[in-house]
Amino acid sequence: MTVQPRLPPWWWDEAGADEPEEALEGDVDADVCVVGGGFTGLWTALALKEREPSACVVLVEAETCGSGPSGRNGGFVHGYWASLAELVPLLGRDSALELARAGERIVPAVRALGADDVWLREGGLLMVSASPAQDAAVEHAVAAAADAGVAEQAVPLEADAVAARVRSPVFRRGVFFPDGATVQPARLVRALRRRVLDVGVELHEHSPAAFRSGEVTTARGRVRAPEIVVAINAAATGWRPVARHVTNFGSYVVLTEPVPELLEQIGWTGGEAIVDARMFLHYFRTTNDGRVLMGSGSGPIGFRGKLDARFTSDGATAARAEHGLRRLLPGLADGRIERAWGGPIDVSADHLPFFGTVPGSGHVHYGLGYSGHGVGPSWLGGQILASLSTGRDDEWTALALATRRVPSLPPEPLKRLGGGVVRSAIMACERADEDGRRAPLPARVAATLPRLFGMEIGTR
Numbered sequence: 001m002t003v004q005p006r007l008p009p010w011w012w013d014e015a016g017a018d019e020p021e022e023a024l025e026g027d028v029d030a031d032v033c034v035v036g037g038g039f040t041g042l043w044t045a046l047a048l049k050e051r052e053p054s055a056c057v058v059l060v061e062a063e064t065c066g067s068g069p070s071g072r073n074g075g076f077v078h079g080y081w082a083s084l085a086e087l088v089p090l091l092g093r094d095s096a097l098e099l100a101r102a103g104e105r106i107v108p109a110v111r112a113l114g115a116d117d118v119w120l121r122e123g124g125l126l127m128v129s130a131s132p133a134q135d136a137a138v139e140h141a142v143a144a145a146a147d148a149g150v151a152e153q154a155v156p157l158e159a160d161a162v163a164a165r166v167r168s169p170v171f172r173r174g175v176f177f178p179d180g181a182t183v184q185p186a187r188l189v190r191a192l193r194r195r196v197l198d199v200g201v202e203l204h205e206h207s208p209a210a211f212r213s214g215e216v217t218t219a220r221g222r223v224r225a226p227e228i229v230v231a232i233n234a235a236a237t238g239w240r241p242v243a244r245h246v247t248n249f250g251s252y253v254v255l256t257e258p259v260p261e262l263l264e265q266i267g268w269t270g271g272e273a274i275v276d277a278r279m280f281l282h283y284f285r286t287t288n289d290g291r292v293l294m295g296s297g298s299g300p301i302g303f304r305g306k307l308d309a310r311f312t313s314d315g316a317t318a319a320r321a322e323h324g325l326r327r328l329l330p331g332l333a334d335g336r337i338e339r340a341w342g343g344p345i346d347v348s349a350d351h352l353p354f355f356g357t358v359p360g361s362g363h364v365h366y367g368l369g370y371s372g373h374g375v376g377p378s379w380l381g382g383q384i385l386a387s388l389s390t391g392r393d394d395e396w397t398a399l400a401l402a403t404r405r406v407p408s409l410p411p412e413p414l415k416r417l418g419g420g421v422v423r424s425a426i427m428a429c430e431r432a433d434e435d436g437r438r439a440p441l442p443a444r445v446a447a448t449l450p451r452l453f454g455m456e457i458g459t460r
């Protein structure tokens with residue numbers, strides 16, 4: 001039986017934590033107040049100080065920096081080359097390429113924080129097909145890059161070329177995206193947090209905040225700031241200005257004990273980050289000490305933005321992650337699962353994050369909707385939010401992440417109920433496909449519904 005999910009994640013045990021900064025007390029004036037100390041808030045604070053070194057920037061975090069998904073994730077770091085096939089129809093070729101090129105600056109920014117310190121491993125990202133229905137997604141990714149004139153960003157791999165990187169009886173073919181890496185996420189949080197303090201950002205932890213135009217308030221303090229950046233990710237899903245565009249799903253990971261000899265045996269020693277080509281994909285990677293992390297994005301759907309136990313204690317999703325590990329990498333069967341944990345992912349209707357300013361407020365800026373892919377893109381988010389909150393109109397605010405019209409999801413309770421039906425249908429189809437069966441017709445029909453409404457959710 002799978003280990004029950006619990007917090008903190010193993011990443012924090014390995015990284016260790018610095019002493020928390022004091023909670024906010026009393027009144028403070030600032031030029032910009034950032035709410036939320038995950039990757040988005042931390043990169044934003046850093047980008048603000050780079051643009052305006054003399055600006056007074058205050059960051060308030062409800063718990064400690066990285067206590068949300070930023071300290072719990074799989075540590076896959078990549079931009080948008082792997083998403084080109086979805087981006088081109090959504091944004092058009094030029095905007096899609098512009099976004100993917102902007103994303104190439106993410107890994108160098110992480111590297112600049114100290115590659116060894118954050119366990120940066122630039123082994124690329126590999127998408128494998130692990131069932132007949134997944135072949136099309138791999139082919140689609142290769143074709144999209146070739147059509148856009150960037151074939152080198154999505155290199156097709158036949159079965160033997162996949163096996164040269166990692167051996168599995170179920171991998172049929174793959175596509176390799178060179179622009180991908182992994183990190184130890186809690187180490188990245190710690191490095192960013194230290195850097196933010198070094199450059200003079202005033203950080204307050206254990207300070208859950210409420211915000212409105214010009215003011216951020218906590219239990220015992222207040223920040224008066226003309227510019228406010230809301231970087232609270234899944235906690236913003238019930239917030240009226242963004243609620244129509246985003247919902248929360250659970251994502252869970254399991255982590256094995258160190259298994260370096262087994263990794264040698266299956267030939268997975270190149271540090272590749274790997275995903276299969278499901279809708280609720282499996283994502284898997286190795287760590288510096290020879291463990292394997294396997295994640296499944298098939299967790300429960302939230303309701304009205306509430307962040308409750310379904311995002312931290314859902315044993316069924318952790319069990320699906322373990323099932324994925326055993327099916328996809330049977331050569332690791334002797335590897336014991338040591339830990340499991342989970343968190344919410346903020347899924348937008350088109351699976352892309354969005355950044356903007358609350359209409360009418362003029363000065364309350366937000367960014368979320370990473371859809372389970374925010375470790376790298378939060379760096380782009382930091383650039384965009386820093387530009388928005390310093391009144392700049394530049395290459396960052398011109399990105400489609402800040403300019404496109406974001407599709408809406410249905411209102412609650414339809415969002416939760418409809419989402420639940422579609423989620424179950426997709427899972428039934430993907431399970432049937434892996435077992436070599438045809439899914440029942442109702443499941444096949446329900447799984448295609450979101451696409452009919454222009455949403456990037458459904459079977460591939």
Ligand SMILES: Cc1cc2nc3c(=O)[nH]c(=O)nc-3n(C[C@H](O)[C@H](O)[C@H](O)COP(=O)(O)OP(=O)(O)OC[C@H]3O[C@@H](n4cnc5c(N)ncnc54)[C@H](O)[C@@H]3O)c2cc1C
Binds near residue numbers: 070376378
């Ligand atoms: C299990 C799991 C695996 C994942 N794996 C990957 C992966 O491998 N690669 C990838 O790219 N993405 C992955 N993701 C997604 C990724 O972790 C997120 O997209 C990213 O961390 C979002 O960063 P953030 O700063 O926007 O949000 P968060 O990390 O959620 O930070 C928001 C912060 O705001 C704070 N906060 C909330 N409300 C308030 C308030 N009222 N006042 C003050 N502070 C507040 C929270 O405490 C939190 O620290 C994964 C997510 C999960 C859950």
